[in-house]
Amino acid sequence: MNYSSLPKIDLHCHLDGSVRPQTIIDLANQQNISIPSQDINEIRSLMIAPETCQNLEEYLMRFDLPLSVMQTQAGIERISFELFEDAAKENVKYFEVRFGPQLHQLQGLNFDQIIGSVVKGMQRAEAMYDIKGNYILSILRTFPKDNIRDVIDAGAAYLNKGVVAFDLAGAELPGFCSEFIPYVEYAVEKGYRITIHAGEQGVGQNVFDAVSMLNAERVGHGIHITGHQAAYDLVKQLNIGLETCPSSNIQTKAVDKLSEHPLKAFYEDALPITINTDNRTVSNTTMTDEVRKVMEEFNLSREDYFNIYKISVEQAFASDEVKQHLMSFID
Numbered sequence: 001m002n003y004s005s006l007p008k009i010d011l012h013c014h015l016d017g018s019v020r021p022q023t024i025i026d027l028a029n030q031q032n033i034s035i036p037s038q039d040i041n042e043i044r045s046l047m048i049a050p051e052t053c054q055n056l057e058e059y060l061m062r063f064d065l066p067l068s069v070m071q072t073q074a075g076i077e078r079i080s081f082e083l084f085e086d087a088a089k090e091n092v093k094y095f096e097v098r099f100g101p102q103l104h105q106l107q108g109l110n111f112d113q114i115i116g117s118v119v120k121g122m123q124r125a126e127a128m129y130d131i132k133g134n135y136i137l138s139i140l141r142t143f144p145k146d147n148i149r150d151v152i153d154a155g156a157a158y159l160n161k162g163v164v165a166f167d168l169a170g171a172e173l174p175g176f177c178s179e180f181i182p183y184v185e186y187a188v189e190k191g192y193r194i195t196i197h198a199g200e201q202g203v204g205q206n207v208f209d210a211v212s213m214l215n216a217e218r219v220g221h222g223i224h225i226t227g228h229q230a231a232y233d234l235v236k237q238l239n240i241g242l243e244t245c246p247s248s249n250i251q252t253k254a255v256d257k258l259s260e261h262p263l264k265a266f267y268e269d270a271l272p273i274t275i276n277t278d279n280r281t282v283s284n285t286t287m288t289d290e291v292r293k294v295m296e297e298f299n300l301s302r303e304d305y306f307n308i309y310k311i312s313v314e315q316a317f318a319s320d321e322v323k324q325h326l327m328s329f330i331d
């Protein structure tokens with residue numbers, strides 16, 4: 001099968017985990033930022049999280065280097081453009097990219113400048129390539145909460161003009177959801193769709209909470225519903241989209257190896273699973289790689305692939321018009 005030519009949809013990808021290594025070098029030199037090496041291979045290897053990470057926290061340490069060059073509007077715009085360009089070139093037809101606006105303020109940018117820059121880069125790529133996209137704003141769970149409403153307010157100006165949803169990301173502690181109820185309610189009032197990272201590192205109860213307390217329509221990863229019947233049943237009953245990211249899940253030790261990933265069992269039980277990259281550079285992957293790995297490991301047919309593609313269309317935070325366009329790629 002030619003995996004590269006298959007039409008693809010990626011609903012879970014972090015901008016700062018998906019920066020081209022050469023762009024880190026270029027931007028660091030332009031911005032007089034000192035980086036550990038000028039050698040692209042060395043920079044690449046510093047950015048890729050090893051398969052031997054102990055946990056999610058160790059994986060998340062890989063984001064410091066890319067974030068150091070993502071503090072100017074030009075840098076952010078370029079990185080956004082390049083990510084959509086890379087995805088378009090491997091036939092990703094629809095791409096939802098997420099990032100944490102709070103992480104891009106180290107040189108004084110405000111949230112409007114930050115969000116405006118990612119949207120501008122995306123729109124430049126949409127004009128050049130056959131790809132459509134939207135941004136998701138991720139709030140870091142471990143950060144102070146005093147500016148969350150400011151992020152939501154700034155993003156609201158771009159709602160359905162490049163921004164569609166709100167997410168919680170970063171380290172996952174048991175019981176994190178209750179603290180975020182008022183912020184998620186505020187985002188929903190403004191018109192954001194909701195997806196929440198849950199059941200990745202943490203317990204299945206976090207998925208139950210994300211759906212029941214935060215009204216998550218989709219869940220990032222969600223793997224640990226396997227050990228939690230009530231969470232599993234709720235996801236099934238409400239058709240909550242599971243954004244699986246197989247390579248990332250192995251690196252963070254959410255699963256030991258791909259054959260142990262529950263996505264095939266979920267699929268067979270008619271849970272709405274999607275296949276995604278999470279972090280193209282940090283997880284050293286592409287959508288083509290993720291699709292190939294999953295189809296080969298689990299012996300999925302072309303029909304299975306397009307079933308999953310259709311689930312991604314249904315679960316996308318895209319307009320009806322875009323969804324119709326995406327359905328036209330199914331053969």
Ligand SMILES: O=c1[nH]cnc2c1ncn2[C@@H]1O[C@H](CO)[C@@H](O)[C@H]1O
Nearest residue numbers: 014060063098099100138169170197
């Ligand atoms: O798999 C993940 N689980 C939880 N948080 C993540 C994952 N990948 C990246 N980030 C976090 O999201 C931030 C914004 O993009 C990144 O800086 C990283 O801290």
Ligand SMILES: [Zn+2]
Nearest residue numbers: 014197220278
């Ligand atoms: Zn993620």
